[in-house]
Amino acid sequence: MLCGAAGADFLCYVTPAEHIRLPNIEDVKEGVIASKIAAHAADIAKGVKGAIDLDNExxxxxxALDWNGQIALSLNPDKVRQWRAEVPPTESHVCSMCGEFCAIKTVEEALKKR
Ligand code: SF4
Known part of the structure; x- marks a missing residue:
């Protein structure tokens, strides 16, 4: 990210298998995604117009607990969809991390009562 923010035109990437074994296709995909995240962070750090729009959306x-929207915007929709399916929430509009105690849901409900 620092190199990108300092003006580097190309960011190399490393895979999770670096110095362990020859990377497979999934390792390469993860490395490229990590590099894209670093490049995006660099664009934000440099103040590139519109770079923050994706994050704001x-x-x-x-x-809005809009899971399909979040999946569509993510850099790896297949993985997000897989994670969500692996540990499904007890309530469909929250996630399995906090479940019924979802802070976003709780705040929304509290604000509606006002
Ligand atoms: S507050 Fe908890 S349950 Fe709600 S979306 Fe975030 S992590 Fe998931």
């Missing part, structure tokens, strides 16, 4: 969809 993700934040709006997160606040």
């Amino acid at each position: 993700m934040a709006r969809r997160r606040k």
Whole structure:
């Protein structure tokens, strides 16, 4: 990210298998995604116009508990969909981390009562 923010035109990537074994296709995919995240962070750090828009839209969809929207905006929709399916929430509109105690849901409900 620092190199990108300092003006590097190309960011190399490393895979999770670096110095362990020859990377497989999934390792390469993960390395490229990590590199894209670093490049995106660099664009934000440099103040590239519109770079933050994706993050703001993700934040709006997160606040709305819009899971399909979040998946669509993510850099690896297949993985997010897989994670969500692996540990399904007890209530469909929250996630399995906090479940019924979802802070976003709780705040929304509290604000509606006002
Ligand atoms: S359940 Fe917890 S982690 Fe999941 S969306 Fe709600 S606040 Fe976030």
